[in-house]
Amino acid sequence: xxxxxYAALIAGCLSTMVFAQxxxxxxxxxxxxxxxxxxxxxxxxxxxxxxxxxxxxxxDAQADADKSAAxxxxxxxxxx
Numbered sequence: 001x002x003x004x005x006y007a008a009l010i011a012g013c014l015s016t017m018v019f020a021q022x023x024x025x026x027x028x029x030x031x032x033x034x035x036x037x038x039x040x041x042x043x044x045x046x047x048x049x050x051x052x053x054x055x056x057x058x059x060d061a062q063a064d065a066d067k068s069a070a071x072x073x074x075x076x077x078x079x080x
Contacts, residue, residue, distance in 0.1 A: 029037075
């Protein structure tokens with residue numbers, strides 16, 4: 001019986017400490033944290049734009065290659 005009481009008391013103390021740590025003001029984001037997050041968001045946006053441009057360039061190059069191949073096939077067909 002005493003063991004159960006001690007276990008409950010210890011569990012209660014631990015949960016209180018965890019709750020206190022989660023609500024501690026020192027864990028709130030600092031100005032530097034907010035600035036870093038903002039800079040990361042800007043970098044992510046630039047990376048997304050660069051990736052979109054690269055994808056468009058690749059798609060355009062593939063379309064040009066496909067058109068060239070189709071033109072070559074047409075010329076070959078006319079020769080025959």
